[in-house]
Amino acid sequence: MSKKISIIGSGFSSLTSACYLAKQGYDVSVFEKNSSLGGRARQFKKDGFTFDMGPSWYWMPDVFDKFFNDFGKKTSDFYNLKKLNPAYRVYFGKNDFIEIEDSLEKIKKVFEKHEKGSSIALDRFMANAKKNYSIAVTNLLYKMPGISPLELITRDTVLKAGSFLSNIRKEVGKRFKNKKLRSILEFPVLFLGAKASNTPAFYSFMNHADFGLGTWQPENGFYDVVNAMVNLGKSLGVKYYTNHDVSSLNTNNKKVESITINNKLFYSDIVISGADYVHTESLLDPKYRQYSNKYWTKKTWAPSSLLFYVGFDKKLKNVSHHNLFFDTDFDNHAKNIYDTPNWPKDPLFYANFTSITNPKTAPKGCENAFFLVPIATNLNDTNDVREKYFEIIINRLENLTGQKLKKNIIFKTSYCVNDFKNDYNSYGGNAYGLANTLFQTAFLRPKIKSKKLKNLYFSGQLTVPGPGVPPAIVSGKLVSDLILNNETTI
Numbered sequence: 001m002s003k004k005i006s007i008i009g010s011g012f013s014s015l016t017s018a019c020y021l022a023k024q025g026y027d028v029s030v031f032e033k034n035s036s037l038g039g040r041a042r043q044f045k046k047d048g049f050t051f052d053m054g055p056s057w058y059w060m061p062d063v064f065d066k067f068f069n070d071f072g073k074k075t076s077d078f079y080n081l082k083k084l085n086p087a088y089r090v091y092f093g094k095n096d097f098i099e100i101e102d103s104l105e106k107i108k109k110v111f112e113k114h115e116k117g118s119s120i121a122l123d124r125f126m127a128n129a130k131k132n133y134s135i136a137v138t139n140l141l142y143k144m145p146g147i148s149p150l151e152l153i154t155r156d157t158v159l160k161a162g163s164f165l166s167n168i169r170k171e172v173g174k175r176f177k178n179k180k181l182r183s184i185l186e187f188p189v190l191f192l193g194a195k196a197s198n199t200p201a202f203y204s205f206m207n208h209a210d211f212g213l214g215t216w217q218p219e220n221g222f223y224d225v226v227n228a229m230v231n232l233g234k235s236l237g238v239k240y241y242t243n244h245d246v247s248s249l250n251t252n253n254k255k256v257e258s259i260t261i262n263n264k265l266f267y268s269d270i271v272i273s274g275a276d277y278v279h280t281e282s283l284l285d286p287k288y289r290q291y292s293n294k295y296w297t298k299k300t301w302a303p304s305s306l307l308f309y310v311g312f313d314k315k316l317k318n319v320s321h322h323n324l325f326f327d328t329d330f331d332n333h334a335k336n337i338y339d340t341p342n343w344p345k346d347p348l349f350y351a352n353f354t355s356i357t358n359p360k361t362a363p364k365g366c367e368n369a370f371f372l373v374p375i376a377t378n379l380n381d382t383n384d385v386r387e388k389y390f391e392i393i394i395n396r397l398e399n400l401t402g403q404k405l406k407k408n409i410i411f412k413t414s415y416c417v418n419d420f421k422n423d424y425n426s427y428g429g430n431a432y433g434l435a436n437t438l439f440q441t442a443f444l445r446p447k448i449k450s451k452k453l454k455n456l457y458f459s460g461q462l463t464v465p466g467p468g469v470p471p472a473i474v475s476g477k478l479v480s481d482l483i484l485n486n487e488t489t490i
Contacts, residue, residue: 002027005483006259006268008246011039012469013459014274015229016067016476022236023071024484026270030238031261033245034423038226039274040431041469047411048363049311051370052223054431055469056352057191057322058216059209060137063470064225067477071232078228080219082357087215088322090187091400092180096327099320100184104211115178125175125185125204130212133205135160141471145478146443146464163202164438171201183326190374193302193467194435195334203436217321217357225469246275249283255455270455272479277446277462279425288452300440302432302467303337303374304417306389310369311362311411316353318401323351325396333374341376343385349373349393366410377428381417390414432468433461441466448479449486457483 002025007014010032022028036042040054058064061081068075075081085102092098098114100107104126108119135156144151157164172185186196188206218224230240248260249271258265273280278296281289328346336344352370355362362368371393390412398405417429434440448463450456459479465471 003269004267005029005270005272006031006266008259008271008273008280009033009039009275009460010037010240010242011274011460012041012225012229012472013461013476013479014039014272015226015233016473017272017274017459017480018238018476019067019071019229019233019236020477020480021483022233022238024480028233028238029266030233030240031244031246031259031266032240032242033275033425035242037230037240037242038223040424041222041226043221043223043226044309046309046413047311049309049366049368049411050221050354050361051309051368052221052354053307053309053415055222056354056370058218058222058225058469059191059213060470061213061216063137063473067473068228068232071236073232075228078231079224081216082219084215084217084321084357086320087210088324089320090180090184090324091327093327094400094402098180098184100211102214107211111181114181115176118176118178118181121175125172126207126211129204129206129208132160132163132202133208133212136202136205137470141465141474142477144442144464145448145482146445147447147449149443152442160202163204164200166201167197168199168201168203169196171204172196180326183330186330187324191468192436193432194300194437195338198300198338198435198437200438200441215322217354220358221354221361246283249280249456251285251288251453254453256453268455270457270483272457272459272483274458274460274476276425276427277458277460278427280458284453288450290451291446296427300338300435300437301377301428301430302435302461304377304379304420304426304429305415305431306373306375306386306417307415308369308371308390308393309411309413309415310371310409312367312369312405312408313365313410314367314408315365316367316369316401316405317403319351319353319356321353321357323353325349325351325393325400327396327400337374337376341379343375343379343389344373347373347375347389347392349396351393351397375417377417377430379417379429381429386414386416427462433466436466448475449482 004027007030018028042053044051086099112119188210189199244261250258256271258267333344336342350372355368420426420429459475461467
């Protein structure tokens with residue numbers, strides 16, 4: 001009889017490990033507390049509008065390709081991709097924006113217009129970023145389960161040691177003087193959940209993910225990827241259960257013997273939690289918890305988010321599929337996230353209009369909008385505060401894009417700290433997990449295998465490799481590989 005594996009949560013790391021382990025003959029069940037699969041990548045539909053609730057940037061397509069290739073498939077067997085051009089637009093003021101196009105050669109021309117000689121500097125910077133990507137993602141990431149510091153030591157990483165001691169902001173500042181260009185080059189590390197000044201320079205590989213590999217869009221939105229992974233899992237025999245909220249992990253003989261869901265016991269040989277790490281350990285007897293509350297409070301957390309899902313009864317002007325509004329001071333906003341947690345006075349924000357690329361996500365002649373304001377965790381989250389910030393960003397959007405919009409809103413809902421806590425049991429209401437700072441990288445992150453229980457494993461954004469959809473997919477692969485390697489001792 002096949003060994004039973006129970007996976008808690010249905011985010012990308014869980015969907016990934018489920019497929020790999022089912023392929024090896026395990027009896028795999030995925031338990032999701034909410035009514036639909038996908039974790040933070042769930043889909044939301046209302047009044048003819050369709051929204052991806054969380055992830056919206058399809059970067060690092062090679063990671064997705066590798067996943068499906070491991071099962072003899074291609075992404076195109078499940079969904080169609082379009083490379084966006086422009087990839088995104090960055091607003092710095094009224095009638096003041098830069099569009100990042102779909103090739104490095106085009107981007108170099110844009111840079112040169114804003115700073116003479118910057119195209120040459122960008123060429124050199126990107127050559128180094130591409131090499132870092134090859135070292136980190138192509139060669140290293142899949143071999144780093146975070147067990148030993150020796151995983152980081154290769155000939156290539158030794159030669160790159162200086163890149164771990166410097167930071168992104170310093171390296172960008174050496175090469176570019178124009179503030180707008182610097183902010184664009186610092187932007188990709190926001191996906192790692194940390195300030196550019198706290199992110200090792202080695203992570204410039206994210207710039208290759210941006211300018212080198214480009215920004216893509218699944219035809220029907222990011223939920224295409226969730227559906228693809230679930231359908232692949234079903235073909236391999238994975239069973240999926242929604243509305244199954246785990247209330248306890250029950251131990252015996254230093255193993256998790258069963259999990260309790262809706263007052264029913266589900267027995268397993270192996271348990272993987274792709275749910276919030278802190279919450280999962282809270283379901284254990286205290287003696288089996290690896291990390292104390294003090295441990296978690298001392299960590300540098302990636303931001304939470306204030307999100308708005310909005311339907312307009314007209315098509316918008318002067319916006320792209322992805323839009324960044326950098327018309328206020330990022331450093332001041334960042335201080336309110338990382339240094340002195342507070343609601344920002346002049347927030348930067350991001351806006352995504354998928355109906356520009358796929359009209360089916362909104363009724364005919366309408367536009368759907370997804371707005372995101374990065375904020376600190378554990379802020380006081382009230383409806384009044386949410387409305388205050390919606391007014392701030394909609395006023396800025398109207399001013400910067402030269403159009404009146406408030407009277408054209410026919411649908412609006414919000415999502416913030418309290419919702420992250422309620423829906424995902426998210427520690428502090430975080431949206432992205434632990435930041436990838438120098439001292440929260442690789443083996444310095446929470447372990448993917450419990451040190452106290454023989455058959456309990458973890459995956460997702462609080463463990464290795466870190467925040468983001470591609471790292472979550474890699475995390476699912478890492479935990480499945482570790483289980484297969486440890487099979488003889490389980």
